[in-house]
Amino acid sequence: MYKEIGMDLGTSSVLVFIKNKGIVLREPSVVAIDRLSNKVLAVGTEAQKMLGRTPGNIVAIRPLRDGVISDYEMTEKMIKYFLKKVLGFSLFKPRVMICVPSGITEVEERAVIDAAIQSGAKKAYLVEEPVAAAIGAGIDINRANGSMVIDVGGGTTDIAVISLGGVVVSESIKIAGDKFDEAIIKFCRRKHNVLIGERSAEKIKMEIGCLFPMEEKMSVDVKGRCMLTGFPKIVTITSDEILEALEECASSILEAVHAVLERTPPELAGDIVANGIIMTGGGSLIHGFDKLIQFKTGIKTVVADDAISCVAKGTGECLSMLANIPDGTLNLARNREMQY
Structure with a gap:
């Protein structure tokens, strides 16, 4: 066997x-x-x-x-x-x-x-x-009822409307966790003249990353190489700066969500308004991502339990x-x- x-x-x-x-x-x-x-x-x-x-x-x-x-x-x-x-x-x-x-x-x-x-x-x-994300999040995809899933992984963000066991409308864009890291690296280079690595960028994203204004501002010390002197340097980056750094990536994902909603049949669109949007994947755990999508679409958005798995x-x-x-x-x- x-x-x-x-x-x-x-x-x-x-x-x-x-x-x-x-x-x-x-x-x-x-x-x-x-x-x-x-x-x-x-x-x-x-x-x-x-x-x-x-x-x-x-x-x-x-x-x-x-x-x-x-x-x-x-x-x-x-x-x-x-x-x-x-x-x-x-x-x-x-x-x-x-x-x-x-x-x-x-x-x-x-x-x-x-x-x-x-x-x-x-x-x-x-x-x-x-x-797979919809099934893992506990959605019964075999019903004649529309469900919308946004899976934000490392390399791609997949947005789909699912009904009767299949994908009705979908969009896959190559903007996700890795692009968030790249955006943070570019921001540090442009704003602070400090070059940081992928692991440092990922650490910043996990600790103070946000896509919606935080009630309480956070900051973290980042170690990198100064591009002006060539020496190691430590700079302090705030959550507001990360919000600015990730704005472009977030806008691209929102455009893809909007494109899927535009192509969704009216009956299923009504189901989505009633059922809400489910977010999965490690990228969905960035602070305020669900709030941002809910604010822009007007549809209740929640992050699934144990979204990574x-x-x-x-x-x-x-x-x-x-x-x-x-x-x-x-x-x-x-x-x-x-x-x-």
């Missing part, structure tokens, strides 16, 4: 769900390799510690960018490492369901499926992230449906699968 695994293959982190066990792994999607020998030195948490701190012959990379595979070979090695870590030694190859952005192309789909098969999966299925949990729910479809495809997923 082969095991069934759900995998949220995200740009910034990978979550693995095993049936009857829940989420068994949550690690950054980073791989560290030796350039000279092309040997993998570390994967996940250990590799993340090396970001921006490696000597010339070692490079720590993120094999996924903007929600899709940018380095096929490294992605394959990363998936293989995570599968081995959660399964150990097994005679049977697992069936794997992987979440993908709703705007993914067929070529990108093929790359994800091939990487999973080459990593040791018996079969690979794909499911759209908004669908919603997509992975949703794949787990889909796996229970797979058990009854041994040789078919899952209606909720894009109807694509490969096997040897």
Whole structure:
């Protein structure tokens, strides 16, 4: 009997769900390799510690960018490492369901499926992230009732209206957590003449990041390199400054939300007004994101419980449906699968 695994293959982190066990792994999607020998030195948490701190012959990379595979070979090695870590030694190859952005192309789909098969999966299925996120957030997507989900991940933001088990209208934009980090780095360089790294930017985002004015202003000391003198420097950044830095990214996401609402059929639009908007993904945890969307749309917006794990949990729910479809495809997923 082969095991069934759900995998949220995200740009910034990978979550693995095993049936009857829940989420068994949550690690950054980073791989560290030796350039000279092309040997993998570390994967996940250990590799993340090396970001921006490696000597010339070692490079720590993120094999996924903007929600899709940018380095096929490294992605394959990363998936293989995570599968081995959660399964150990097994005679049977697992069936794997992987979440993908709703705007993914067929070529990108093929790359994800091939990487999973080459990593040791018996079969690979794909499911759209908004669908998995909705299921993980506890929404009954099979009802004739419209639900709107905004999944803000590391590489992409997926916005979808779901009804009767499928996506009615969707939009996927490559503006999410990573772009927020880039915006903070650019702001520090422009406003304070200090160059900071990705990890520092992420730390700022998590500690004082906001997209709606805070009642109580917060600040944090940031260490970086002064671009004028070249020496290390410490500057203090406030939550109001971060609000200014993230304004452009937030506006792009709001435009995408507006575009989806414009294309939503009137009956489903009425359902969304009644049911509200659900936000999932790590990016949705930035302070005031839900308040901003509610203020701009006039629709009640809430962040799902355990928003980071919603997509992975949703794949787990889909796996229970797979058990009854041994040789078919899952209606909720894009109807694509490969096997040897």
